[in-house]
Amino acid sequence: MRLSFPRPFPDNQNPEAILANPSLAPDGSAPRSRGLSDLAIRNLFIIPTIIFLIVFNIFPLIYSLGYSFTDFRASTNAPANFVGLDNYRALLSDPFIWKNFTITAKYVIVSVTGQVVVGFGVAMLLNRDIPFKGLLTTLLLLPMMLSMAVVGLFWKLLYDPNFGVINYALGLGNFEWLADPDMALYAIAIADIWMWSPFVMLLSLAGLSAVPKHLYEAAAIDRASGLYTFFRITLPLVAPILMIAVIFRTMEAFKTFDIAYILASQPTTEVISIRLFKMAFQEWQTGMSCALAYIVLIMVLAITNIYVKYLNKVKER
Amino acid sequence: MAAVRTAGEVFRHRASLVTLLLVLVIFLGPIFWITATAFKPRNLATTVPPTVFFEPEISPFVKLMTKRSQIRTAPAPEVYEAAPWWEKQVYDGGEKVVRSGKGEVQLSGYPSRFLNSLIVAVTSTLLAVSMGTITAYGFSRFKIAGEDDWLFFILSTRMLPPVVVAIPMFLMYRAVGLNDSHLGLIILYTAFNLSFSVWLMKGFIDEIPKEYEDAALVDGYTRMQAFFKIVLPEAATGIAATAVFCFITAWNEYAFALIMTNRRAQTAPPFIPSQVGSGLPDWTVIAAGTFLFLLPVAIFTFLLRNHLLRGMSFGAIRK
Numbered sequence: 001m002r003l004s005f006p007r008p009f010p011d012n013q014n015p016e017a018i019l020a021n022p023s024l025a026p027d028g029s030a031p032r033s034r035g036l037s038d039l040a041i042r043n044l045f046i047i048p049t050i051i052f053l054i055v056f057n058i059f060p061l062i063y064s065l066g067y068s069f070t071d072f073r074a075s076t077n078a079p080a081n082f083v084g085l086d087n088y089r090a091l092l093s094d095p096f097i098w099k100n101f102t103i104t105a106k107y108v109i110v111s112v113t114g115q116v117v118v119g120f121g122v123a124m125l126l127n128r129d130i131p132f133k134g135l136l137t138t139l140l141l142l143p144m145m146l147s148m149a150v151v152g153l154f155w156k157l158l159y160d161p162n163f164g165v166i167n168y169a170l171g172l173g174n175f176e177w178l179a180d181p182d183m184a185l186y187a188i189a190i191a192d193i194w195m196w197s198p199f200v201m202l203l204s205l206a207g208l209s210a211v212p213k214h215l216y217e218a219a220a221i222d223r224a225s226g227l228y229t230f231f232r233i234t235l236p237l238v239a240p241i242l243m244i245a246v247i248f249r250t251m252e253a254f255k256t257f258d259i260a261y262i263l264a265s266q267p268t269t270e271v272i273s274i275r276l277f278k279m280a281f282q283e284w285q286t287g288m289s290c291a292l293a294y295i296v297l298i299m300v301l302a303i304t305n306i307y308v309k310y311l312n313k314v315k316e317r
Numbered sequence: 318m319a320a321v322r323t324a325g326e327v328f329r330h331r332a333s334l335v336t337l338l339l340v341l342v343i344f345l346g347p348i349f350w351i352t353a354t355a356f357k358p359r360n361l362a363t364t365v366p367p368t369v370f371f372e373p374e375i376s377p378f379v380k381l382m383t384k385r386s387q388i389r390t391a392p393a394p395e396v397y398e399a400a401p402w403w404e405k406q407v408y409d410g411g412e413k414v415v416r417s418g419k420g421e422v423q424l425s426g427y428p429s430r431f432l433n434s435l436i437v438a439v440t441s442t443l444l445a446v447s448m449g450t451i452t453a454y455g456f457s458r459f460k461i462a463g464e465d466d467w468l469f470f471i472l473s474t475r476m477l478p479p480v481v482v483a484i485p486m487f488l489m490y491r492a493v494g495l496n497d498s499h500l501g502l503i504i505l506y507t508a509f510n511l512s513f514s515v516w517l518m519k520g521f522i523d524e525i526p527k528e529y530e531d532a533a534l535v536d537g538y539t540r541m542q543a544f545f546k547i548v549l550p551e552a553a554t555g556i557a558a559t560a561v562f563c564f565i566t567a568w569n570e571y572a573f574a575l576i577m578t579n580r581r582a583q584t585a586p587p588f589i590p591s592q593v594g595s596g597l598p599d600w601t602v603i604a605a606g607t608f609l610f611l612l613p614v615a616i617f618t619f620l621l622r623n624h625l626l627r628g629m630s631f632g633a634i635r636k
Binding site: 035036038041042044045046048049050052053056057058060061063064067074122125126128130134136137138139140141142143144145146147148149150151152153154155156157158160162163165168194198199202203205206241244251255257258262273276277280281286289290293296297300301303304305307308311312314315 | 344346350351451484569572589590610629
């Protein structure tokens with residue numbers, strides 16, 4: 001038996017019903033007379049994007065989280081068996097995976113350090129009155145806009161041991177840049193430094209141009225040394241923006257795939273993204289690769305978090 | 318700058334100019350080299366010492382576009398004479414153009430890959446920029462609970478390593494038949510660019526004074542009309558810059574394209590390096606393909622030069 005309570009308002013006087021459906025209002029007019037309400041527009045503008053990102057980024061990740069607990073192989077029709085945390089346990093105790101992480105760390109350190117030194121150095125050189133400064137800056141920025149895959153390809157031509165321009169220019173004879181296991185990772189890092197120093201340069205230039213001129217004038221009056229001025233005025237003031245460049249490049253270098261995959265296929269250049277790619281699409285260890293993907297993902301999200309914090313800090317200034 | 322300079326300052330200034338010139342040579346050298354190689358005859362591409370001065374040819378571009386096969390003997394003089402200028406260039410290289418039974422010239426894999434790149438990049442850019450612009454407007458003008466968290470969520474989707482996302486996407490696409498399709502790549506690139514587009518556009522829209530719309534609302538515009546007639550025109554430069562950035566990102570993308578496509582929808586980035594393959598690659602042809610592929614990006618970089626800083630910092634740093 002159902003109890004029915006008397007309703008407090010008839011439908012055309014119920015405030016909630018009117019809000020939900022404005023045509024119910026006694027005079028037939030909407031609470032807001034013109035067009036869609038701000039709330040409706042806000043939802044209309046934002047929700048599709050959020051849904052799109054959830055469907056095409058978050059949902060796949062949930063899907064692969066599920067697979068990371070199985071021994072699924074996408075190359076066979078065998079059903080996936082639940083194996084619990086075995087994949088994670090196997091990966092974290094696999095010395096070869098740690099080797100891949102070590103290679104990645106080495107690559108990140110060499111590549112990002114190189115980019116900061118070259119990028120900041122060139123920015124210091126550019127931060128003065130020089131003819132055609134705008135054009136010069138734009139030309140120097142060109143490498144970072146190119147496709148990493150294609151950059152990798154033409155560095156292959158430059159590195160060629162027999163007819164490569166680099167060996168010729170440096171007088172190195174038939175030096176093997178990419179076939180030498182010890183050199184290959186550095187060779188990739190050099191190409192990466194060439195490509196991404198301009199990025200550090202761009203951000204450093206913004207930082208340098210924001211340093212107030214009067215600080216340098218005051219330092220000059222005090223007869224401060226160039227080194228003192230650099231470490232006490234320039235560097236501290238540029239540091240926040242430089243930090244953004246460093247964190248962003250660290251994250252990108254950590255994810256490196258294209259350039260390393262195209263340039264060399266040495267075991268010593270197998271950064272973590274390449275290991276992941278091979279595990280997923282060449283060895284078809286789908287379940288295992290999903291687990292590795294999650295380990296990488298958590299690391300990337302941690303760096304992203306730091307990055308966004310710095311980004312917001314600079315924004316507030 | 319101070320009018321009076323000591324001798325030391327003058328020397329340092331000149332030294333830095335010389336260093337800058339050297340830096341410029343190093344940074345543009347590789348780009349120059351690939352461009353030069355694209356216009357070389359094949360026998361000059363891999364010489365020791367490297368050939369810097371040569372008579373430019375466009376035969377690499379002819380070879381790039383056509384399907385060719387090697388010939389043992391030179392063609393008969395009358396065949397050679399009857400051939401159009403571009404076919405002669407192929408004959409000169411010891412190859413012939415492959416023709417179908419009806420005598421139609423067969424194209425190489427390059428033009429279709431280039432076209433695929435264009436289709437995928439343009440469509441995903443249009444989608445990402447239009448969705449990004451309205452979402453950025455929403456975030457810029459309305460109160461949203463947990464706004465910073467949403468924005469972080471949006472940006473974090475951009476930071477996901479492509480290979481990580483590609484594994485489940487590959488399985489899902491395989492299930493619904495989107496592997497090796499334009500639509501599949503367009504969706505991936507739209508998702509990838511959307512977060513970037515929201516962040517960048519939010520910066521641009523934040524800069525448009527709110528008073529413009531308020532005045533329009535008082536004048537009897539609806540919020541929608543105010544958005545389309547006041548905000549969008551004001552944001553035009555920002556929209557254009559965002560679009561160019563999205564286009565370049567989609568145009569350059571490699572990992573997704575490598576994993577998700579193999580023939581029908583393959584874009585240029587995975588195709589161009591695959592030409593190197595085994596044996597002795599014809600570097601002039603590869604360089605020609607690379608040159609054509611890089612040219613739009615180089616032009617766009619010049620158009621974007623005043624927005625590069627902003628774009629590269631997701632709109633956080635403005636000049």
